[in-house]
Amino acid sequence: DTEVTQTPKHLVMGMTNKKSLKCEQHMGHRAMYWYKQKAKKPPELMFVYSYEKLSINESVPSRFSPECPNSSLLNLHLHALQPEDSALYLCASSQVSGGSYEQYFGPGTRLTVT
Amino acid sequence: AQTVTQSQPEMSVQEAETVTLSCTYDTSENNYYLFWYKQPPSRQMILVIRQEAYKQQNATENRFSVNFQKAAKSFSLKISDSQLGDTAMYFCAFMEWGDDKIIFGKGTRLHILP
Numbered sequence: 001d002t003e004v005t006q007t008p009k010h011l012v013m014g015m016t017n018k019k020s021l022k023c024e025q026h027m028g029h030r031a032m033y034w035y036k037q038k039a040k041k042p043p044e045l046m047f048v049y050s051y052e053k054l055s056i057n058e059s060v061p062s063r064f065s066p067e068c069p070n071s072s073l074l075n076l077h078l079h080a081l082q083p084e085d086s087a088l089y090l091c092a093s094s095q096v097s098g099g100s101y102e103q104y105f106g107p108g109t110r111l112t113v114t
Numbered sequence: 115a116q117t118v119t120q121s122q123p124e125m126s127v128q129e130a131e132t133v134t135l136s137c138t139y140d141t142s143e144n145n146y147y148l149f150w151y152k153q154p155p156s157r158q159m160i161l162v163i164r165q166e167a168y169k170q171q172n173a174t175e176n177r178f179s180v181n182f183q184k185a186a187k188s189f190s191l192k193i194s195d196s197q198l199g200d201t202a203m204y205f206c207a208f209m210e211w212g213d214d215k216i217i218f219g220k221g222t223r224l225h226i227l228p
Contacts, residue, residue, distance in 0.1 A: 031214055042205055042218035043159070056214060088157060094214075102149060103216060105159035 003027075004106035006091050012112045015081060021109045023074040023091030032074040033103060034066060035090040043090055049074060050096050081113045116141045118208050120219035127196055128227050134181075135191045135222045137206030145211035148182065148189045151218075154202040162204070165189065167211075193224075201226045 004025045013019050023032065031050045035043035048056035049068040063085075065077040074091055088108045095101040117140045127133045139148070150162040165173045165182050172180050177194045193200055206219040 033214070040203075040221070040223075042221055045215060048214045050214065090159065092159075096214075102161045102164055104161070105151075107156070107158045 004091055004093055004104050006089075006106040006109050008109055009107070010110045010112075012114060013078065013081065014114055015083075017081075018077070018079045020078065021076040021089055021091075021111075023076075023093075023106055024072055025093040025104070026072055027093065027104065028071075029093035029104075030071060030096045031094045031101070032068060033092040033094075034064075034074070034076050035092065036085075037088045037090055037108070039088075047076075078111075081111075083113050086111055086113045116143070116146075116208055116210065116217050118206050118217050118219035120204075120206050120222050122222045123220070124223045124225070126225040126227055129196060129198060131196055132192060132194050133196055133224065135193075135204050135206075135224065137189045137191070137219055139187050139189065139206070139208050139217075141187070141208065141210070143210050147209045147211065148180075149207040149209070149216070150178070150180070150189075150191045151205045151207055152200075152202045153205065153221075154199075159205075163191065196226050198226050198228060200224065 007022045034046040037043045046060045047066045052068045063080050067075040090108045091106040092103040094103045119138045146167045148165045152162045153159045163175045163178050179192045181190045203221045205221045208217045
C-alpha cells in the first residue's frame, strides 16, 4: 500500500472560520510533509514532521498550525486565513531522512478562502 | 543554495514519439538525489524516476529513462513511445543526501497529442 489519503477533497471557508485538513498514511513512514501549491507552480514546502516532531517550518504564518498526533496522521489547522491562501494543499510522506527516500504525495485538498 | 532549472515551460508531441525534458541544477554538494515527478491533470503527484548522484549508470523505468551528466549538472528525462496518459506537468527535483527538503524546478507542461 503506497497510498497517502487526504480529506476533505475540497474546502471553502470564510476568513473567520476555523477548519482542519487531514492526511493519513499506513506505509510506516516516519516523515510527513505539508506543501502548498498554486496553479501551474511547483509545490512549496510548509512543514516537515520527523518521528512526530516538527523538524522544519518554512516561516509559515501562524494562521497555519500543523499537528502530528501519531506516526500515521498529520493535520493542518487553519484559522483566519486570507484569500491568497487559496491553493492546493498537498501532504506527503517518506521514510525518514538519511537516505534516498522519495516522497509519496496525497491527492491534495483544494482550499478556497472567501 | 541549490537551484533546479527547467527551461521548457511547455511542450507538445505526437503520441508514440519520443520526447526529452531538460533539467539542470546547481549544487556544491557531492551526495544528492535527483527525481522526476509527474502531476497529471487530476493533480496527484507521482514519482517517475530517481537517480542517486553516486551512480554513474542512468536510471530507467520502463519507457522512462534519464541522462544524468554529473559534471554538467544536467538531468534530462526521456519518454519513449509517448502515450496520451503521459500528459502532465513534470517536475525535476533535487534533494541533498540526509535532507528532508526537496527543491523543485518550475515544471514542464507536456501535452501528448493524439
